[in-house]
Amino acid sequence: xxxxxxxxxxxxxxxxxxxxxxxxxxxxxxxxxxxxxxxxxxxxxxxxxxxxxxxxxxxxxxxxxxxxxxxxxxxxxxxxxxxxxxxxxxxxxxxxxxxxxxxxxxxxxxxxxxxxxxxxxxxxxxxxxxxxxxxxxxxxxxxxxxxxxxxxxxxxxxxxxxxxxxxxxxxxxxxxxxxxxxxxxxxxxxxxxxxxxxxxxxxxxxxxxxxxxxxxxxxxxxxxxxxxxxxxxxxxxxxxxxxxxxxxxxxxxxxxxxxxxxxxxxxxxxxxxxxxxxxxxxxxxxxxxxxxxxxxxxxxxxxxxxxxxxxxxxxxxxxxxxxxxxxxxxxxxxxxxxxxxxxxxxxxxxxxxxxxxxxxxxxxxxxxxxxxxxxxxxxxxxxxxxxxxxxxxxxxxxxxxxxxxxxxxxxxxxxxxxxxxxxxxxxxxxxxxxxxxxxxxxxxxxxxxxxxxxxxxxxxxxxxxxxxxxxxxxxxxxxxxxxxxxxxxxxxxxxxxxxxxxxxxxxxxxxxxxxxxxxxxxxxxxxxxxxxxxxxxxxxxxxxxxxxxxxxxxxxxxxxxxxxxxxxxxxxxxxxxxxxxxxxxxxxxxxxxxxxxxxxxxxxxxxxxxxxxxxxxxxxxxxxxxxxxxxxxxxxxxxxxxxxxxxx
Amino acid sequence: xxxxxxxxxxxxxxxxxxxxxxxxxxxxxxxxxxxxxxxxxxxxxxxxxxxxxxxxxxxxxxxxxxxxxxxxxxxxxxxxxxxxxxxxxxxxxxxxxxxxxxxxxxxxxxxxxxxxxxxxxxxxxxxxxxxxxxxxxxxxxxxxxxxxxxxxxxxxxxxxxxxxxxxxxxxxxxxxxxxxxxxxxxxxxxxxxxxxxxxxxxxxxxxxxxxxxxxxxxxxxxxxxxxxxxxxxxxxxxxxxxxxxxxxxxxxxxxxxxxxxxxxxxxxxxxxxxxxxxxxxxxxxxxxxxxxxxxxxxxxxxxxx
Ligand code: NA
Ligand code: NA
Numbered sequence: 001x002x003x004x005x006x007x008x009x010x011x012x013x014x015x016x017x018x019x020x021x022x023x024x025x026x027x028x029x030x031x032x033x034x035x036x037x038x039x040x041x042x043x044x045x046x047x048x049x050x051x052x053x054x055x056x057x058x059x060x061x062x063x064x065x066x067x068x069x070x071x072x073x074x075x076x077x078x079x080x081x082x083x084x085x086x087x088x089x090x091x092x093x094x095x096x097x098x099x100x101x102x103x104x105x106x107x108x109x110x111x112x113x114x115x116x117x118x119x120x121x122x123x124x125x126x127x128x129x130x131x132x133x134x135x136x137x138x139x140x141x142x143x144x145x146x147x148x149x150x151x152x153x154x155x156x157x158x159x160x161x162x163x164x165x166x167x168x169x170x171x172x173x174x175x176x177x178x179x180x181x182x183x184x185x186x187x188x189x190x191x192x193x194x195x196x197x198x199x200x201x202x203x204x205x206x207x208x209x210x211x212x213x214x215x216x217x218x219x220x221x222x223x224x225x226x227x228x229x230x231x232x233x234x235x236x237x238x239x240x241x242x243x244x245x246x247x248x249x250x251x252x253x254x255x256x257x258x259x260x261x262x263x264x265x266x267x268x269x270x271x272x273x274x275x276x277x278x279x280x281x282x283x284x285x286x287x288x289x290x291x292x293x294x295x296x297x298x299x300x301x302x303x304x305x306x307x308x309x310x311x312x313x314x315x316x317x318x319x320x321x322x323x324x325x326x327x328x329x330x331x332x333x334x335x336x337x338x339x340x341x342x343x344x345x346x347x348x349x350x351x352x353x354x355x356x357x358x359x360x361x362x363x364x365x366x367x368x369x370x371x372x373x374x375x376x377x378x379x380x381x382x383x384x385x386x387x388x389x390x391x392x393x394x395x396x397x398x399x400x401x402x403x404x405x406x407x408x409x410x411x412x413x414x415x416x417x418x419x420x421x422x423x424x425x426x427x428x429x430x431x432x433x434x435x436x437x438x439x440x441x442x443x444x445x446x447x448x449x450x451x452x453x454x455x456x457x458x459x460x461x462x463x464x465x466x467x468x469x470x471x472x473x474x475x476x477x478x479x480x481x482x483x484x485x486x487x488x489x490x491x492x493x494x495x496x497x498x499x500x501x502x503x504x505x506x507x508x509x510x511x512x513x514x515x516x517x518x519x520x521x522x523x524x525x526x527x528x529x530x531x532x533x534x535x536x537x538x539x540x541x542x543x544x545x546x547x548x549x550x551x552x553x554x555x556x557x558x559x560x561x562x563x564x565x566x567x568x569x570x571x572x573x574x575x576x577x578x579x580x581x582x583x584x585x586x587x588x589x590x591x592x593x594x595x596x597x598x599x600x601x602x603x604x605x606x607x608x609x610x611x612x613x614x615x616x617x618x619x620x621x622x623x624x625x626x627x628x629x630x631x632x633x634x635x636x637x638x639x640x641x642x643x644x645x646x647x648x
Numbered sequence: 649x650x651x652x653x654x655x656x657x658x659x660x661x662x663x664x665x666x667x668x669x670x671x672x673x674x675x676x677x678x679x680x681x682x683x684x685x686x687x688x689x690x691x692x693x694x695x696x697x698x699x700x701x702x703x704x705x706x707x708x709x710x711x712x713x714x715x716x717x718x719x720x721x722x723x724x725x726x727x728x729x730x731x732x733x734x735x736x737x738x739x740x741x742x743x744x745x746x747x748x749x750x751x752x753x754x755x756x757x758x759x760x761x762x763x764x765x766x767x768x769x770x771x772x773x774x775x776x777x778x779x780x781x782x783x784x785x786x787x788x789x790x791x792x793x794x795x796x797x798x799x800x801x802x803x804x805x806x807x808x809x810x811x812x813x814x815x816x817x818x819x820x821x822x823x824x825x826x827x828x829x830x831x832x833x834x835x836x837x838x839x840x841x842x843x844x845x846x847x848x849x850x851x852x853x854x855x856x857x858x859x860x861x862x863x864x865x866x867x868x869x870x871x872x873x874x875x876x877x878x879x880x881x882x883x884x885x886x887x888x889x890x891x892x893x894x895x896x897x898x899x900x901x902x903x904x905x906x907x908x909x910x911x912x913x914x915x916x917x918x919x920x921x922x923x924x925x926x927x928x929x930x931x932x933x934x935x936x937x938x939x940x941x942x943x944x945x946x947x948x949x950x951x952x953x
Contacts, residue, residue, distance in 0.1 A: 057811060062809070065797075065812040068812060132700070135704065138720055138721075138759060139696075139700070140719050142719055142795050142796050142797070143796075143797065145797075257705065261700075261706045264697070264700050264701070268697040376819060379841075382658075387841045388819050388840070389841060456826070457826075458817055458820075458821065511692065514692060517685070
C-alpha cells in the first residue's frame, strides 16, 4: 500500500542501546500480533452478526434489535484498534510530495516529528477518553443498555496501542539511537516552547480581539494553515485533520474540555449505520478477488465490448454504475469492483495510475443513480420540499452523465496508449463457455439486486450477504483455500480501519468548522458579492468544490445545504434540481485529494500513490465539471424525468 | 455573549421555527446581552453527541427528545410510556404540573444540565401500506420503529412485528416491501412523502415524544438573575405556544396527504390498545427509578391500573 519501506536504521548490533531496543521491539511485536488476532476476530464476528440480522428479520420475522447497535460499536472498536495497527505498518495515507524530495537525514527528522505528533495525539485521546468515560458513565446505549463509558474505553485502549505501534515503526525505520534521541529531544523542546507560546498568546489582548471580532477568519487561517503545513511534512492525513481541528477549536474551548470533546467526537464520528457498508463490501471484494468470482463477470463484459480499446476500463465504469446503483455507496463500489478489476488490469499491462483514476471517478455515480441515501438526507434537510421520489428520478441522467465523462476519457487514454482491441473471431462455443462460467457470478448480482429490491435485506446488509455468497461460491469453485480466510479478514480489517479512522478525524475537522461558524460566514460573503443568479450559482458551485476538497460528503451536505438552500430558493431554483446539483458537486469532492474517501479506497485497492493519480484524474474532472455546469444551468437534465412522471 | 443551541431538526420546520422565535425574542428582550445562535439540522452532530457537549458546557444548549433523555436519566421514561397520555388534556395537564417542571426537569442537575422547557411534537401513531380498519388488522404488520426497548415491547404488545431500522431507510424499505409501515407522527405521510406507499394513517396515538430544551448548569448562573429569568419565561411561552403550532401543522400535512396522495386517515378504538399495555406499566412500577415517578404521575391523573 503506502509503505515506502524506508530503512534508515544505523544502529550497530551489540551496543547497550540495541539491547534495550530489542526488548522494546519484542514487546511491541508481541502486542502487534495480539492486536492482529483481535481485529481479525472482530471482523469475523461482525460478518456473522449481519447475516444473523437478516436471518432473524426475514426468516424468523423476529428482528434482533440488538445486532444493529452491536454492529456499529464493533465497527468502531475495529477501526480504532485497526488504525493503531496501521501506525506500526505505516499504512496511514499521507501525501509524500515534499518528503520524497528530502535528503535521508532530513527524512529521519520528519519521521521522528511525525512519530511524536502521533504520540501527542494518543496522549490527548487517552486523557480525553478517561474523562469522557468518567462523565458518560450514566449514559447507556438504547438497546444493549451498556454504559457509554464501557464503549468509549476503546479510546484509552487504542491510545496506548498507537504509542506502542508508533514506537515499533520508529525502530523499524530509523531505529532508536543517539541521533534519533537527540532529534526527539530537540523536537520535544520545540513542541514545548510552541505550547507555552500559544498559552501566552491565548491570554493576550490581541488573541481576545481576534477571537471576539474575527473568529471565522482566524479559525479558517489556523485550520487550513496548520493542515497544509502538516500535510507537507508527510503527516498522515488523519492526524493532520485531527490536529488542525483541535487547534481551531482551542480558540474557543479551554484545553481540558477540548481534549474530552475531541475524543468524544472521534468516537461518535463513526456512530452511523451507513459506514457498516464499508468493511463488508471490502471483505466481499477481497473474497471475490481470491475466489475468481467477479473475474468471470468482467470476462463477459470484456468479451461483449471487445471491439472497444481499453474495454476493461469501460467494463469498470459500467460495473461501478451498476453496483453503485445497488449499494448507493461509492466506497462500496470502488472496493468491490475495483478490487476485481485491478489485478486483471495489472495482468493485462494496463496503466495502473489511469486504472485507479477511472475506478475512483466512476464509483460515485451510484450515489446519483437511485436508490441512494444521500438524496433522502437532502430531502429531509429541506423539510420535504424536494420529495424523495422526485429526487430519485432527477438523479438518473446526471448520474449517467458522470459515468459517461469517465468512459469518454477512458476511451481516449486507451487510444493514446495504443491498447489493442481484441480482433479474434470467437467461435460460438467459446462465447458460450464464457457466458456459462459467469452464470454463478451473475447470480450473485441477481441475489444482491433482487434481495434489496424485494426487501429481504437493506443495501447495507447486502454487504454481509455479498460476503456470505462469495464465500460459498469460492468454496464451491475450490478456488479459495479456507486457511487463507484469516489473512483476507485481516487485510480487509486494516483497509477499513484506515478509511474509518480518516472519516472520524475529518468529522472532528468539520465540526470545528461549524463550531467557528465558518460556513455561515461563507454564505454571507457570497450573498454580499452579487445578486446575479447565474453568477451566484457559479459561486456556490465553486465554493462547494473547494469544500469538497476538504470535507467528506455527508458533513458537507449537512452543513452547506441549510446555508445555500435559502439563497437558491430566493433565486427561484427548483429544490429538486438544486439538490441534485449539490450532490453531483460533492460527488466530485469524493475523488479530490487530500480528503477524498473514494479516492483513498481506490488507491488502497490498487496500491497506487495518491500523487500519481492526480494527473490522469484532471481530464475526467474537467468533463465532469462541464456536466456540473450543464445540470446547473439547464434544468432539463434534472427535471425532465420527474416532470415526465408527474412527480414533484 | 453568544450561546450555542444545538438541534437536529430542520431550521424551517415547526419546532425549528419555534426555536428561532425563542432565540430572537431572547436577543431582543435582553438588549443583546444574551444572543442564542441555533445550529439546526444536526450540524453539530446527533442528539447523543451534543448531549455530551451540553454536559461539559462546550455547547451551552440543546434540543433532546424524551426518548434520548431516558438513556441518561431513566425517570424521563415515564413520559415515553405508551398511553401515559390518553388525551391531549391529560398531556397538557401533566406538562404544566410541578411533577414535570420542578422534579423531572431538575433531575438531570447532577449530570451537568437542566431542562428549561419543551416543544410538543404531537402524538405518534401508526401508518401502514396495508388496509387497517380495526385493532385486529394491526396483527402481524411489520412496522419500523426506533431502537428503543420500550417501543419494541409496545409494538409487540399491539400484536405487530417491530423492525428497528435507521430513519433514512424507511422510505425505500416501504417501497420495497421490507416493512408494512411504521410508527411516528402522521405529518410525515406528507412531509417526507411516506404516503406514497403508506396509504393508511391510523390514529392510534400511542405516545407523545416531546423535545426537551436543555441548558448547561453554569450557563444560567453566568447570565445573571434577571436575564436567566427572561430566558426561562420566554421558553415557557414558546412551550405553551408549541401545542397549537404543532397541531395546526400536523392537520395541514394530514389534509395534504389525503388530498394529494390519497391517504386514508383511520379512526380506531384505542380501548383494547390501552388495555394491552398493562405489562409495561406493571414492570415500570417495579423499576426503582421510574416506579415512584410513575406512581405520582398516575395519582396526578387520578388513574390506576
Ligand atoms: Na444508488
Ligand atoms: Na475531496
